[in-house]
Amino acid sequence: MTNRSHTPSSLLQSAIAANQFIITAEVMPPKGGDASHMVEMAKLLKGRVHGVNITDGSRAVMRMSSLAAAVLLKQEGIEPICQMACRDRNRIALQADLMGAHALGIHNVLALxxxxxxxxxxxxxxxxFDLESVRLLRTIGLLNQGVDFNEKPMPNGALDIFAGAAVDPQCPSWSGLQKRFERKVEAGAQFFQSQLISDFDRLDKFMTQIAAPAQKPVLAGIFLLKSAKNAAFLNRNVPGVHIPEAIINRLAAADDPLQEGITIAAExxxxxxxxxxxxxxxxIRREDLIPEILERAGVAPTISVPAAANGSSKAVQPHWAMA
Incomplete structure (x- = not known):
């Protein structure tokens, strides 16, 4: 099931509709009631990204609600992408949060x-885990059509949620990867955000053999490695991540590992x-360096037009085009 056809309701959706090369970035909500640091980090990304993605209990670590954090960013004129994970909510709570997101002007949701x-x-x-990501995507599609999970009409109106999903092009099971991706497309995913990419040959194969027919934007996950120790930690502790030895050696040999990490991310x-x-x-914890990564990569700033009367935002086409 796909979203209804209408005027894009968010900067991200407008940029995708305009075939722009999409830039998003990630911030973590605070572990506590003071969100000022998160907001300040996100402010540094204004004009540089099409959306700021707020994690929802990433790695099952308790933090502020992604929805609440998304509202705080929106109040600062920052385009939020609200992650919504099925781990902590049943179908009643998930639908309630989706309705709340719509009412608060949060339209971009990454279903996890x-x-x-x-x-x-x-x-x-x-x-x-009452639902998982595919059934959550289907639920969003139903809500966008004005009916709930049980396909009963909602008397107070349909939602307008632009739904995305996660994908791992480096998944060892090629058939499993293809099946899962196709199920998410069928369920209504409008864009895909990948896990950390370290094997770009594998990404190329995924784009050519699996993703191309769907014609949905795929955003490659780029991680800022701060040191050889940081890279080795990811290899040990994050499933599916394999930072090549050559990159770890580059970081270890660098006079300034952080600067080398910025260079690698830009490459x-x-x-x-x-x-x-x-x-x-x-x-993570150095979101302030994302503009420098983009500058070194030769990516020009995005340009956004203030929200129109209907609450939508538009993006001016930059100098790059969709690959």
Whole structure:
């Protein structure tokens, strides 16, 4: 099921409709009630990205609600992409949050299954997983049509949610990757955000053999590596991640590993420009360096037009085009 055809309701949706090369970035909500640091980091990304993605209990670590954080960013004129994971909510709560997101002007949602509870800081918590990402996407499609999960009409109006999904082009099971991707497309995913990419040959193969027929934007996950130790930690602790030894050696040999990490990330953005339709940049706790990564990659700032009377935003076509 796909979203209804209408005027784009968000800057991200407008940019995708205009075939722009999409740039998104990630920020973590605070672990506490003071969101000022998150907001300040996100402010540095205004004019540089089409959307700021707010994590929802990433790695099952308790943090501020992604929806609440998205509203705080929107109040600052920052385009939010609200992650919504199925781990912590049943279908009643998920639908309630989606309705709330729409009412608060949050239209971009990344539908996720969620990391296992045991991976986080509350390992004795009970995971819900009433739905998973594919059924959440289908639920969003129903809500956008004005009916609920049980296909009963909603008397107070349909939603307008622009739904995305996650994908891992480096998944070892090629057939499993293809099946899962196709199910998410069929369920209504309008864009895809990939896990951290370190094998760009694999990304090329995925784009050519699996993603091309769907004609949905795929944003390659680009991670800012801060040191050889940081890269080795990711290899040990994050499933599906394999930072090549050559990159770890570059970081280890560098006089300034952080600057070398920025250079590597910029190189990867350039690679992605020739392979897919966008990038999603993750620079945990150093979101302030994302503009420098984009500058080194030769990516011009995005230009947004203030929201129109109907609440929509439009993006001016930049100098690059969709690959």
């Amino acid at each position: 299954t969620g990391d296992p509870v045991k991976a986080g800081d509350n390992p004795k918590a009970r995971g819900v 990867q953005v350039k690679l992605a420009q020739s392979l897919c339709q966008g990038v999603h940049i993750m620079a």
